[in-house]
Amino acid sequence: MNPVAQTGLVLSTGEGVLFWVLAPLAVIGALWLLFSRRTVHIAASIAGVMIALAIFYTALEAPFLGVAQVVVYTGAVMMLFLFVIMLVGVDSSESLVETLAGQRWIAVLGGIGLVVLVVGIVVGAKLPDGVGLAQANADTNPVGVARLIFGEFVFSFELTGALLITAALGALILTHRQRLSKRIGQRELADAKLAAFGQGGSSETITVTPSPGVYARHNSADSPALDAFGEPVQSSVPTVLRIRGQEAGVDQLDADRVATIAARGDMKEIDG
């Protein structure tokens, strides 16, 4: 039952070393995929297994298949998976709560069935003799693949293309959202702000709001900026600090500052 003896191929030393180094790595990656809890680890291990397989393909004189696997699956499809996983949540880990009753036992049964099926096929199959790589790769590997795809299998290839385009269109339609109001872009916002200012609105709408600590004695994030009258600008302190009540109050300023602010306030009252 030795496949090497069957096809008459000889495993060179380099190939042997490559196989015995990469195969355990691929198996470890596959096991990590099964037993890891964090989704990003799972995605990374799938990528690792894919790369190992791609190197095997290349070593088996199918460089186009190997490279296409990396470009399409590892580089694009898995990357999109990672993208989604990361957007769903950084810390999300797989929940092991059984949502469907009896799901686990059905899965185990299905798994055993699959193993029996695969073993049965591998043992019982009678493969035809290989015609040889030299013939398949006569005009280099990509040309050989191209002949098959665009010659013998062109119809199924185009069907697959149509299927993928349909899927993409479906995704576009499902995620499409009719905009109910007009979109307010950077330009429209700026126009509206300036129009409001032109009609006698406050200049704060068109200028940058001060960051915490401007003109104040301290530049820590909790001390509010002071305006032209020496009064604290509450909006300059980050919202989080304001909600938590960690904003520096007037009482936390030094005494002469408080006195100055108080005096200014008096002056304003006299002015008014």
Add this chain to the structure above:
Amino acid sequence: MNRIAPMLAPAGPAVDFSQDTIWISVIKAVAIMVFLLISVLFALWFERRLIGRFQQRLGPNVRGPFGLVQSIPDALKLVLKEDITVKGADKLIYIMAPVISVFCAFMVFAVIPFGPEVRIPFTDLVTPLQLTDLPVAVLYILGITGLGVYGIVLGGWSSGSTYPLLGSVRSTAQVISYELGMGLALVSVFIVSGSMSTSQIVSSQQQLWWSIALLPAFVVYILSMLGETNRLPFDLPEAEGELVGGFQTEYSSMKFAWFYLAEYINMLNVSAIATTVFMGGWRAPWPLSAINDGMFNEGWWPLLWFLIKLWGFMFFFVWVRATLLRFRYDQFMHFGWKVLIPVALAWVVAVAVVQGVRQFSGIDLQTILFVLAGLLVLLALVMFFIPEKGAKDKAGGAGSRALTGAGTPTIEPKKDEYFDAFAGGFPVPPLPGQQLPPSKRRARVTTPAAPETDEENSDG
């Protein structure tokens, strides 16, 4: 790895690696590593000096002649910094990410031809100046670039912090979008040169560089090459004004140095690909290539041309960085998906059609190009006779256009018209003939000013 069989068909590599023993391969690999490391040190100096010139200052000029060795103390200082592993990090992936980045960056140069077959000095060995070549070498490069993104993405995710995560999400979107444009630009080269092997692409440019024959593809490649390497104006994954440092915010010392190294090697990579695929690779530029029956295209000379072209692209990188500002994210995506990819796609279809007509009907290229040129002239003539749409609106809207500053200065002066300082929502100066309202500040001036003229008044 397995030996690559010499192939006679044009789709395979154009050079013969069958004489290479494992020791020659090792020597070549080490030479490439050393070349890349030295090039990165040089690139740091090169970029800082050039940026200095662009910004009218000197740049590093103290350590060594012209400041040449400035990069070495800088690199040492970086490595000797404290190596921080943040508490919230996913440790394994946090350490793996920079390794992935550097590893992938080093792998691209394996298929870049530095020159033709040369005789190694003091021996009789003849070998191509290239580590290896595959019938799918350029696809291999695309695959490796795709893997390199994992370093950035996993690095950003594993830091367990918001800004790096945002940086890595941006980088994913960016690289996937721009790799499409890049791939399509390369496809037209595959079609015309009939191969994906780098050495074969170089030898197909004997007559004409693809950057001239396939100019649109070259332009698309140049733009997406900037996007791929996260360089200005497309450096959104690490936009320091928005994301602190993007994916590398939480990295320090050696791990940060690896990311930095990978970034610069990637610049060299895309420059080398552009050189090989579009600029004739190691071939001498035209007047030189004609001297003495192609003397400069043989032996070790081509190495020089390759390096000159490579550093030409590096200069372009720095030039762009010194000139352009960063794109806004939506503009950037808009540009990639709605401009670059359609243009590249249309160009690929055009090239495929021309090539197909040429191969299947036997009409020679010259005839096809003449027919195409004739069609274009006809199209231009037809366009000339179609009246321009909306020409009437433009003539009628001269007054409103003047406010936005796009109009020609042919407006009639309007006397004593009311001046609206906020016409159209923006503060605007008065039009010719309009009177400014009297300034409120004038009352405060106590000393008598010089008698005012009309001109001064209307200038505002």
